[in-house]
């Protein structure tokens with residue numbers, strides 16, 4: 001999997017296709033998609049255009065997509081990936097992930113009593129469907145997202161094909177060292193989402209810390225004559241994780257890709273590691289309305 005990828009959550013329709021084309025032109029070879037982002041059709045048009053123009057070949061790209069919460073259950077996985085493949089105009093994905101360990105009856109979370117508990121809809125059952133689409137060559141790899149050590153451990157006990165990736169929120173304020181050590185031991189690669197701390201996104205929590213304005217980050221950026229975004233992306237790659245910053249802006253797309261050229265020192269890494277305060281920008285509160293079987297405790301299995 002190419003270390004640095006392009007995030008596409010909240011990349012709006014009418015912009016995302018152009019961003020994908022520009023990213024490929026700049027040299028991005030890893031694109032992170034999901035059915036729930038609602039923009040896979042436009043991404044598919046852009047991919048087809050890039051292939052037809054000879055900008056890139058399919059086998060040079062790493063395309064990830066994700067099974068949404070209303071498609072848990074082993075019979076639902078194949079139709080879901082087939083829809084994503086049709087939208088993306090592809091024959092296969094490189095990686096298909098269970099997006100959240102939160103099965104739901106409908107697409108959106110705002111319908112009362114629509115959650116299914118993990119007793120009603122076990123992950124192990126959904127995983128059977130993931131293994132089926134792997135064996136049918138609809139995807140080259142399978143994995144999960146937003147999974148805790150506890151849920152990974154339970155899955156590893158029953159899986160015939162182990163999850164190869166866990167995509168989780170990760171940046172210097174949420175270093176997740178214990179999860180990293182567990183995944184390394186189990187040969188599960190980590191993709192780091194929200195690697196910039198969502199600096200410009202409208203729905204950040206009120207009073208969210210400004211990761212890119214941290215004096216530690218800006219001082220290191222000054223020393224390396226690079227930007228704060230490049231520092232935190234270089235931190236992620238130095239730890240062996242794959243950050244997937246989202247941008248639809250050509251200048252920031254280029255800036256983020258160029259973070260691959262930044263070599264942080266041990267002292268830089270030590271200073272950045274000290275910023276860890278287990279802070280989540282995407283904390284999962286939206287899965288915990290009254291009546292939901294999910295709580296922040298049983299979602300993250302922490303504390």
Ligand SMILES: NC(=O)c1ccc[n+]([C@@H]2O[C@H](COP(=O)([O-])OP(=O)(O)OC[C@H]3O[C@@H](n4cnc5c(N)ncnc54)[C@H](OP(=O)(O)O)[C@@H]3O)[C@@H](O)[C@H]2O)c1
Pocket residue numbers: 006007008009010032033099145146167168192193194195196197198199200201229230244245246247248249252253255256282
């Ligand atoms: N598996 C999951 O549950 C999950 C959850 C969240 C995210 N993700 C994935 O991870 C990707 C990235 O996470 P994210 O979108 O939450 O947050 P992010 O990548 O940390 O931040 C994106 C925001 O930062 C801005 N930005 C991009 N490059 C910048 C730079 N160099 N300097 C300053 N601002 C910059 C973008 O605006 P512009 O577009 O205007 O540049 C956008 O508003 C998502 O797009 C999605 O693919 C997955």
